[in-house]
Amino acid sequence: MWVTKLLPALLLQHVLLHLLLLPIAIPYAEGQRKRRNTIHEFKKSAKTTLIKIDPALKIKTKKVNTADQCANRCTRNKGLPFTCKAFVFDKARKQCLWFPFNSMSSGVKKEFGHEFDLYENKDYIRNCIIGKGRSYKGTVS
Numbered sequence: 001m002w003v004t005k006l007l008p009a010l011l012l013q014h015v016l017l018h019l020l021l022l023p024i025a026i027p028y029a030e031g032q033r034k035r036r037n038t039i040h041e042f043k044k045s046a047k048t049t050l051i052k053i054d055p056a057l058k059i060k061t062k063k064v065n066t067a068d069q070c071a072n073r074c075t076r077n078k079g080l081p082f083t084c085k086a087f088v089f090d091k092a093r094k095q096c097l098w099f100p101f102n103s104m105s106s107g108v109k110k111e112f113g114h115e116f117d118l119y120e121n122k123d124y125i126r127n128c129i130i131g132k133g134r135s136y137k138g139t140v141s
Contacts, residue, residue: 045103057101
């Protein structure tokens with residue numbers, strides 16, 4: 001008998017708790033969806049690095065912990081004397097190498113290496129111009 005009296009009170013408490021938390025939970029969940037990991041702006045080529053043949057091409061290096069940190073810095077061009085088009089994460093040395101060029105640039109070649117992962121900005125590696133081409137940043141074939 002006491003269970004039948006207690007059950008509606010528990011259900012009411014449960015519903016009220018959800019109604020109170022709902023305005024807090026929904027914006028938090030929506031905010032989580034809006035943030036996109038910057039690493040997704042790059043095409044990954046595992047076990048690959050870029051070797052510059054042209055000595056005039058510049059490279060910037062720094063020790064970092066993750067490829068995500070490399071991607072964030074490349075996307076923002078923070079502390080880089082050039083526009084970052086690609087980077088290589090050296091997993092063995094925990095080092096990032098940022099490039100103002102990509103695998104399609106002249107004076108550059110791809111090379112196999114177990115400890116390297118090449119990430120190229122998708123904006124710069126598209127082979128076709130979409131729309132009128134104003135926002136396209138890659139090479140024109």
